[in-house]
Amino acid sequence: MTSIPPDPALEECEPPTGGKLSRERMLACALEIIDREGIEKLSMRRLARALGHDPMSLYRYAPNKAALLDGVAETVLAELTVDPTDPDWAAQLRAVARQYRRIALTHPNVVPLLVTRPLATPLALRPLGTLRPLEATLALLTRAGFNGADALHIYRALFGLLHGHLLNELQELVDNPQENDDLLRLGLHRLPIGEFPLLRGLASTLAAYDGAAELESGLDILLTGLTTTLTPIPSKSRTRKGRNVTSAAAENTPPGGLKQRSS
Template sequence: MIETPSKRVSVEPFPVVGRETSINRAVVLSTALAIIDGEGVEGLSMRRLGKALDRNPMTLYRYAENKAALLDGVVETVLEQLVVDPSDRDWRGQLHAVAYGYRRLALEHPNVVPLLVTRPLATPLGLRSPGTLRYLEAILELLVRAGFTPEDALHIFRAVFGFLNGHILNELQEVVEKPEETDDLLRLGLHRLPLAEFPRLRSMATVMAHYDGRDELERGLAILLEGLATASPPSSAEA
């Protein structure tokens, strides 16, 4: 069956954080994340954040100089939750675990996924916050310790996260138009497509209606990691 992760997380009524609670950058960013979870990126503004924190919005600029910096901080908050063990001698097993951890974060914060995919592209590596780079550092260390050259380690990282980002965007897209329908063609709204122009797409309604994100990830990872290990085998350590 199709996995239908919740795309909206309810946000507490104002204020999320009261006057009696001191705030710091972590509190500001976690509150911004809660707003994005509940209302999307478009719902986040300094004014909105100020209301949630019961603070004058102008006081928040000491924690983020503008909305762009705030969004970068939210990405950092999420990515810092991604656990990577660079000392694991089973590099494939560790990357498998990291992939599932990344997917879990994406399903918990679907409104943040576009930021995870696009925000890093807006800033050169050397200017990014440390929290957005620690998982990269740990994965490169994992792969170099496994015997891969630095070049191959970077290639593997890019291949794995390119696949992960694409998979997650596919998994989170709205597929079902009418959940109450029992006919897959109607459930997905594919009956609207002219049969003469889209015979193959219409014929695959049942296949698409029973999409399993976890199974799709598992199959893709198996193919990708096996292919990477074959194409660029590590020079030492057990592959």
């Protein structure tokens, strides 16, 4: 039946791992492997071995490997909860951001998936689980009085900030192995001596990176920026304050800036 013993020499995923297969078990096991060894160590055959099944069995639960990876990303993203009923939209966005950061730090190897998989699939074809935070955020902002376009704008700004920040922060994690920070400087030490004087001088600063604080300051900037450009419709009247983001942006382009085409 479900033969192929789980290869006790190699580690496996769940208790006896001989039992019935299911999409959930498969995705959970894939996530475990990715968390432990990274994305590129995950192969269909390896996953099947860990589950104690034949590789081809996996294709009953995912049409191909790309879909499996999408499934893993979806699983991780499902941990993100957005409460569209929160009366304080800005606070809710902060909460979402902090939650997202925690999830990403728990599964750092999945982050490349989170940020790049959407590039390969049109929005409407993406796994529904990945669209749910979007819809919930739109609901939150709509309740707060924003129109659809502005809500979408805010969503994009928030997740752009988040993705950018996480890529930064995970980079720092790679840079700082848990060794003595003198050794970190040794790493920088091998840079050509004349060419990177400033970078080399910043070894201790690099080591002192504080991701949580960095994110908070980014959120501060973003949210104050947003609230001064966009304002929700005040529920009774329908007047607006700083309507169009684009025109607002055009106004204060720096005077001496080099010109560059728009599109």
